[in-house]
Structure formats: structure tokens, C-alpha cells
Amino acid sequence: MSDAAVYNFAYLDEQTKRMIRRALLKAVAIPGYQVPFASREMPMPYGWGTGGVQVTAAVLGADDTLKVIDQGADDTTNAVSIRKFFERTAGVATTTHTSDATVIQTRHRIPETPLREGQILVYQVPIPEPLRFLEPRETETRRQHALEDYGLMHVKLYEDIARHGHIATTYAYPVKVDGRYLMDPSPTPKFDNPKMDMCPALQLFGAGREKRIYALPPYTRVVSLDFEDHPFEPTKFDRGCALCGAEGIYLDEVVTDDCGGRMFVCSDTDFCESRRTPPRAAAPGLNEVPR
Amino acid sequence: MSISAVAPGFTDSVHDAQRVFRAVLGALARPGRIARLDATLVPPPPLHSTAAAILLALADFETTVWLDDGLSDDSEVAEFLRFHTGARLASSWREADFALVTVPERMPALATFAQGTPEYPDRSTTIVIQVEAMTNAGWEFFGPGIPDRVQFSAAPLPLDFQRQLAENRARFPRGVDLIFATAADIAALPRSARIVERA
Ligand SMILES: [Zn+2]
Numbered sequence: 126m127s128d129a130a131v132y133n134f135a136y137l138d139e140q141t142k143r144m145i146r147r148a149l150l151k152a153v154a155i156p157g158y159q160v161p162f163a164s165r166e167m168p169m170p171y172g173w174g175t176g177g178v179q180v181t182a183a184v185l186g187a188d189d190t191l192k193v194i195d196q197g198a199d200d201t202t203n204a205v206s207i208r209k210f211f212e213r214t215a216g217v218a219t220t221t222h223t224s225d226a227t228v229i230q231t232r233h234r235i236p237e238t239p240l241r242e243g244q245i246l247v248y249q250v251p252i253p254e255p256l257r258f259l260e261p262r263e264t265e266t267r268r269q270h271a272l273e274d275y276g277l278m279h280v281k282l283y284e285d286i287a288r289h290g291h292i293a294t295t296y297a298y299p300v301k302v303d304g305r306y307l308m309d310p311s312p313t314p315k316f317d318n319p320k321m322d323m324c325p326a327l328q329l330f331g332a333g334r335e336k337r338i339y340a341l342p343p344y345t346r347v348v349s350l351d352f353e354d355h356p357f358e359p360t361k362f363d364r365g366c367a368l369c370g371a372e373g374i375y376l377d378e379v380v381t382d383d384c385g386g387r388m389f390v391c392s393d394t395d396f397c398e399s400r401r402t403p404p405r406a407a408a409p410g411l412n413e414v415p416r
Numbered sequence: 417m418s419i420s421a422v423a424p425g426f427t428d429s430v431h432d433a434q435r436v437f438r439a440v441l442g443a444l445a446r447p448g449r450i451a452r453l454d455a456t457l458v459p460p461p462p463l464h465s466t467a468a469a470i471l472l473a474l475a476d477f478e479t480t481v482w483l484d485d486g487l488s489d490d491s492e493v494a495e496f497l498r499f500h501t502g503a504r505l506a507s508s509w510r511e512a513d514f515a516l517v518t519v520p521e522r523m524p525a526l527a528t529f530a531q532g533t534p535e536y537p538d539r540s541t542t543i544v545i546q547v548e549a550m551t552n553a554g555w556e557f558f559g560p561g562i563p564d565r566v567q568f569s570a571a572p573l574p575l576d577f578q579r580q581l582a583e584n585r586a587r588f589p590r591g592v593d594l595i596f597a598t599a600a601d602i603a604a605l606p607r608s609a610r611i612v613e614r615a
Binding site: 133134139140142143144146147148149150151152153154155156158160161183184185186187267268270271272303305306323325327341342343344345346 | 433473513542559
């Protein structure tokens with residue numbers, strides 16, 4: 126008997142999928158609002174993105190092509206095991222190419238290749254509540270969202286400016302969704318925040334331990350919080366990728382040898398590799414530019 | 417009525433439900449966009465296969481469904497939905513998770529369905545409205561899921577529906593989400609959609 130026959134399609138039972146699907150529909154109708162859902166135990170630890178895995182399992186169909194990235198890379202232990210999990214339980218096609226994927230599950234990054242209509246980006250979220258580190262009580266943060274009372278966050282960011290001369294937050298930089306809900310973009314670098322704004326793809330967020338789902342429909346206004354005299358500034362790198370030469374993209378510092386050698390390379394491994402290899406499936410000669 | 421008399425549901429309950437869910441997700445993510453939903457179901461009349469598929473994909477014993485005046489609780493449609501979903505039939509639309517409207521001209525006012533609370537706006541009714549026709553003309557909408565603006569209208573609907581849609585948006589984040597279904601197509605107007613007010 127094959128694994129596919131042993132498991133439910135995409136692991137979860139139909140009743141659980143329906144419950145998650147209903148939560149997803151509410152999340153899309155109320156952009157940025159955190160919908161509670163009855164998170165299930167998954168055969169992996171919480172730190173491995175069980176919220177994202179449950180959302181992917183509820184969304185995925187037999188015709189989908191799945192890509193899984195962790196910090197931009199397709200080949201980390203976490204990304205590989207989640208990809209294998211869905212290959213085994215759903216029999217879906219998988220890819221490392223952003224443009225070939227219909228569903229992309231991610232931890233901590235948004236691909237550099239612009240997303241398109243029809244694609245779904247699923248984020249693994251550890252802490253969905255942007256106000257949580259300022260206010261531990263759920264009843265209180267619920268009330269603040271209900272009243273659109275986000276003064277605490279503005280005070281926090283302003284204290285940043287007073288102390289550091291600029292807003293020091295570089296990850297999980299809070300955003301306002303369609304002028305209404307304050308949202309945690311998950312621990313993506315603030316470099317990626319502008320990609321969320323008016324993105325043609327549907328963005329879904331799943332927090333397993335915290336049992337919350339939220340969403341950004343395509344073409345939704347997503348604005349990073351800032352102040353008139355201290356406007357939001359995405360991280361800029363003063364160099365290009367040491368491997369592919371790309372500029373204006375997110376770089377990771379990697380150690381290259383035992384002697385402390387370092388270089389900066391694309392965090393998005395698919396983006397970097399596709400720049401270093403000739404276009405796929407191109408007929409010989411057709412894509413060659415005469416020198 | 418005997419079980420053998422109930423019309424069959426999805427031919428492939430797992431993959432049909434997934435496909436229908438994705439169609440509904442796509443509709444809510446792109447308000448006003450009309451998309452074909454091929455459902456192989458043959459539900460009892462007056463239920464369309466599209467509306468039937470939506471309820472079979474989303475409703476279960478954890479949810480309540482309210483049927484409008486066109487569908488009494490002992491109708492074949494009620495039996496069909498009870499049998500295939502296990503959903504409880506709600507006696508009033510005011511508290512229902514889902515509402516199935518087959519006579520839209522006489523549907524209750526949107527404001528009288530469950531709206532959710534300021535803290536939990538998700539505790540609201542999703543209304544599936546069977547209509548005869550939908551078109552990308554007429555009312556104009558903007559907001560999340562709409563690149564610029566989109567025109568959409570459906571018929572038949574209550575005469576004051578434009579005002580009701582504007583008021584539904586004004587209650588945001590509380591409010592109801594609407595899924596329209598003709599015999600072949602679906603489209604949605606989530607509460608996030610803003611209607612352009614015209615004289
Ligand atoms: Zn590179």
C-alpha cells in the first residue's frame with residue numbers, strides 16, 4: 126500500500142480542512158484580522174511551521190505545484206522535510222522555481238521573483254499578534270484591534286527613534302492593512318514589506334501554536350508604519366551578490382572557509398541559481414544575444 | 417423521505433470539495449470577478465449545482481445553515497443538505513453561519529444577519545445567493561482584491577440592495593460576505609468591497 130492510501134490527502138482529515146477553509150474565507154474577507162481556528166497536532170514540532178503546514182494542507186489540490194522555502198532557501202532541513210511531507214501525503218508536484226509554483230510555503234522571506242496572479246503564498250507565523258510584546262493580554266489586544274487603537278505601537282516606534290535616531294525594528298516590522306488592521310508580516314525582514322503592498326498573489330498566514338489565520342487578498346494596500354519626519358526605509362545593501370551580481374535584493378552573509386572568509390550572497394537560492402544558469406527550455410540559439 | 421431518495425453529492429468528496437473551496441477562495445479574493453464553477457452535482461430543484469457545491473464543500477455538523485422561504489425545512493433541498501453535510505438547519509437567519517437564499521427579491525436585510533462582534537467580526541453569516549444572472553456592469557467597487565475598480569451586478573436582488581451594500585461596508589470589520597451563484601458561475605462580494613456611491 127502506498128503512503129498516499131494510508132494518509133488522508135494532504136494529511137488532514139476532511140472535517141479539519143473544512144474548518145480551516147472556513148477560517149481562511151473569513152480571513153480574506155477581513156484583510157489583516159486574525160481569525161481563531163482549532164489548530165491540530167501535526168507530525169512535526171511547532172517551530173517547524175505547523176500553522177503554515179495546516180494552511181497549505183487545506184488549500185492544496187492534486188493539480189498544484191508546491192515550493193517550500195526557509196529563509197529564502199529551498200534546501201534547508203525544514204524546507205526539504207515540509208516539501209517531502211506534501212509529496213508523500215498529497216502526491217503533488219514540487220518545484221524550487223518560484224515562477225513554476227502555484228502554492229509557495231515560506232518562512233521568513235518573500236521570493237525575489239515577483240509573484241503573479243493566481244499564486245498563493247503561505248507564511249509560517251510564530252507570533253501573529255503585532256501588539257503582543259507590548260500587551261500580553263489577548264482580551265486587551267482584541268479590544269485595541271476592535272477600536273483601531275494602535276497608540277502603543279506608535280509610542281514604541283517613537284521610542285526607537287528617540288533612542289537610536291531611527292526605527293530600529295528590522296524584522297516583523299508592523300504594517301497597516303487597507304487602512305484598518307495592524308498586522309505582523311511574520312518575521313520577514315522589513316526589506317520584504319514593500320513586496321506585500323498591492324501584490325498580485327494571495328497571501329495567507331498560519332500560526333499553529335497561537336491558533337490564528339490571517340490573510341492579504343491580492344491588490345491590497347499594505348503600509349509599513351512610520352512617521353512623517355521618519356519615513357519607512359527598507360533595508361538597503363551597499364553591494365551586490367558575490368555569486369550572481371544581483372543588486373537591490375536581500376543578501377545573507379555566509380562564511381566561506383575556516384579562516385573567517387565571508388561573502389554576501391542572495392538569500393533567495395532559486396533567484397540566485399536561475400541568474401547563474403541559462404534559461405531553461407530555451408531552444409539553442411534563440412536566446413543568444415550576438416556579441 | 418428515505419435515504420435512497422436523496423440525490424448524490426460529490427463524486428469525489430475530497431478533491432471536489434478542495435476544488436470548490438479554491439473557487440470560493442478565488443472569488444472572495446477577487447471581488448466581482450465572475451468565474452465558472454463546474455459542479456457535477458444534480459441537487460434537487462430549485463437548488464443550483466453551484467450553490468449546492470459551495471455548501472457541501474464548507475458546511476458540516478459544526479455549522480448551521482438557514483434556508484430561505486423558497487426552501488422549507490422539510491423540503492428535498494433541506495434533506496439533501498442535512499444528509500450530505502450533517503449541518504444543523506438554523507431556525508433564524510440572524511444567527512446562522514451560512515444562509516442559502518433562493519428568492520433574493522425577498523431576502524432579509526443584510527443588516528439582520530449575524531454581523532460578528534467588534535472583537536470577533538468573523539462570527540458572521542456567509543450568504544449564498546442564487547441569482548439568475550450576473551454581469552460585469554452596473555455597480556462599481558474598489559478595495560482589497562480589486563486592482564483598480566470592478567463593475568458587478570446580479571439579478572434579481574432587492575430594490576435597495578445598493579444602499580444595503582454601502583451600509584454593509586460601513587459596518588466593517590463587522591458585516592456579511594456574499595457569494596452569488598448562477599446555474600454555472602460564482603462571484604463574491606466580501607464585506608471589504610467598497611461600492612462607489614452614485615446618485
Ligand atoms: Zn545571487
